[in-house]
Structure formats: C-alpha cells, structure tokens
Amino acid sequence: MSVYWSRNSKVNHSWGRETKWEPGRGGGGILIGTEPRVPLVNSHELQLRFLSPDDIDQVKVLCRTWFPIDYPDTWYQEITSNPRFYSLAATLQGRMIGLIVAETKELGNLAKEDRTILATCFRKGTKVGYILSLGVCEEFRKQGIASLLLENLITHLTSDAFMKVKALYLHVLTTNSQAITFYERRGFSVHSFLPYYYAINGKRKDGFMYVLYLNGGHPTWGALDYAKSCAIIFCSISPHRFLSFIWRKFQLVWGSTAPKLRRAIHTS
Numbered sequence: 611m612s613v614y615w616s617r618n619s620k621v622n623h624s625w626g627r628e629t630k631w632e633p634g635r636g637g638g639g640i641l642i643g644t645e646p647r648v649p650l651v652n653s654h655e656l657q658l659r660f661l662s663p664d665d666i667d668q669v670k671v672l673c674r675t676w677f678p679i680d681y682p683d684t685w686y687q688e689i690t691s692n693p694r695f696y697s698l699a700a701t702l703q704g705r706m707i708g709l710i711v712a713e714t715k716e717l718g719n720l721a722k723e724d725r726t727i728l729a730t731c732f733r734k735g736t737k738v739g740y741i742l743s744l745g746v747c748e749e750f751r752k753q754g755i756a757s758l759l760l761e762n763l764i765t766h767l768t769s770d771a772f773m774k775v776k777a778l779y780l781h782v783l784t785t786n787s788q789a790i791t792f793y794e795r796r797g798f799s800v801h802s803f804l805p806y807y808y809a810i811n812g813k814r815k816d817g818f819m820y821v822l823y824l825n826g827g828h829p830t831w832g833a834l835d836y837a838k839s840c841a842i843i844f845c846s847i848s849p850h851r852f853l854s855f856i857w858r859k860f861q862l863v864w865g866s867t868a869p870k871l872r873r874a875i876h877t878s
C-alpha cells in the first residue's frame with residue numbers, strides 16, 4: 611500500500627467511496643444494511659499530512675497521553691517546524707489521531723554504543739533513520755494507522771534520494787509489549803538491551819534498541835553469517851555453469867601443459 615503526499619499538500623488516502631467508517635477490522639465490500647463497511651485506513655476521511663507549528667498544542671496533548679516522558683517545549687517546536695524532522699500526522703475529519711516523528715542522522719554523529727547498529731564497513735556518509743515517536747489514539751488502535759505511518763516513513767527512506775540510509779532504529783521501554791510486538795511483526799529486531807536507559811518519574815527504566823535494516827545495511831557479521839552467505843552463493847551457482855567453468859579452466863591448463871608433456875615424453 612503506498613500513499614503519495616507532498617510537504618505542502620494534504621494527502622487524501624482514499625480508496626473507498628464511503629464516508630462513514632466503522633471501527634474494527636472490516637474487509638472492503640462487507641455490507642451493513644445497504645452501506646459497505648470501509649476499513650479505517652481506506653476511509654477518505656483519513657488523511658496524512660506533515661505537522662506544522664499550528665499543531666503544537668494538539669501534539670503535546672497526544673504525546674503526554676501516549677508517552678510517560680516529559681519532552682521540553684523546544685522539542686515540540688522543533689518537530690513541528692524544523693524540516694529536518696519527518697513529522698507525519700494521520701487525521702480523521704481534521705482530528706489528529708496518530709503521528710510518527712523521525713529524523714536521519716550521520717552514523718558518525720551517533721553515540722558510540724549506537725554506532726554498532728551497522729557493520730564497521732559502513733563509513734563516512736552513511737546515514738541512519740531514528741524514530742523519535744510513533745503513537746495512535748487508543749480508540750483508533752489495531753486498525754492499521756501506525757502501520758500506515760511507518761510504511762510511509764519506510765517508503766520515504768528507501769526512495770532513491772535516501773539510499774545512504776542503511777538502518778532505521780528506535781528505543782522502546784522493555785515493558786511496552788504492544789509496541790515491541792508491533793515492531794517485531796514489521797521486521798525490526800532487537801539490537802541491544804539498555805539498562806536504566808529511561809528516567810521516568812525519577813525512576814530508571816530499562817529499554818531496548820530495535821533496528822530495521824534498509825538499503826543493503828547490515829550489522830557486523832559473525833562467522834555464522836559468513837558461512838551462511840557462502841552457502842547462499844554456493845547454492846545459487848548453477849551446476850551446468852559451474853561444470854562448464856571447470857571444463858574451460860581444464861582446457862586452458864591442458865592446452866598449455868600438453869605440448870610440454872609431449873616434448874618431455876618424446877625426448878625421454
């Protein structure tokens with residue numbers, strides 16, 4: 611599923627023609643009375659748009675509801691006005707019901723422990739994406755809104771202009787099983803355990819770092835990974851091409867040694 615948008619225009623994410631939406635998983639074409647039930651993500655009332663400074667108050671309320679962390683005002687100002695951030699909101703009839711905030715960073719500018727996301731062969735110029743926040747209002751969860759927002763971010767980061775972005779990562783509380791399941795089912799894997807990573811209400815809480823590799827990015831390989839990729843290469847070799855390769859090499863060697871051999875036999 612892909613959606614097109616521009617920074618200046620609202621995106622109408624619309625496939626269905628039905629104006630009413632019904633909560634819950636509804637397949638397109640299910641009829642309630644005479645009206646087809648349209649999944650929320652297909653409703654033309656659902657729009658995706660970038661955040662603007664006018665959204666600060668709404669974003670503050672949502673983030674304070676979703677996250678146990680108190681962000682400073684400057685953070686809200688930055689994510690709603692600085693184009694460095696990819697801050698996308700999902701709105702339903704004008705009401706903001708979900709948002710994703712991400713940014714790209716130079717690998718070299720990351721904290722030392724975060725740089726281990728990628729193998730050491732990725733050097734200067736390599737970038738990584740970081741999800742600062744992703745949330746959906748409780749009453750609109752499990753209807754594909756977060757998936758839609760994440761999918762749009764990934765589509766953006768895998769476009770030609772962002773080929774240098776080799777990984778997308780995030781931090782999550784170890785107790786946030788809903789988010790952990792969400793990310794794991796979307797291909798993210800745990801990269802590291804971060805003891806006491808969060809400070810919440812004066813208490814330290816553990817976190818995980820989750821990573822999704824993009825555009826050919828990969829972590830440092832161990833012996834098993836090398837063995838695996840050798841096996842893949844070996845299995846991908848066609849037996850016919852392999853045998854003709856060996857035969858060509860044999861002919862080459864035979865062609866150069868046979869005359870010498872014949873001469874040696876002749877003289878002896």
Ligand SMILES: CC(C)(COP(=O)(O)OP(=O)(O)OC[C@H]1O[C@@H](n2cnc3c(N)ncnc32)[C@H](O)[C@@H]1OP(=O)(O)O)[C@@H](O)C(=O)NCCC(=O)NCCS
Nearest residue numbers: 634635676744745746751752753754755756757789792795
């Ligand atoms: C984690 C979070 C963002 C997920 O949002 P969401 O909108 O419920 O996510 P989605 O609907 O896209 O996916 C959730 C599940 O609903 C399912 N789903 C998708 N469309 C559905 C539909 N129409 N009907 C029912 N279920 C549906 C998905 O299959 C998915 O299940 P799966 O993970 O087993 O595949 C949300 O729980 C949240 O805001 N949590 C609080 C904030 C938070 O912790 N954020 C993460 C911090 S890192």
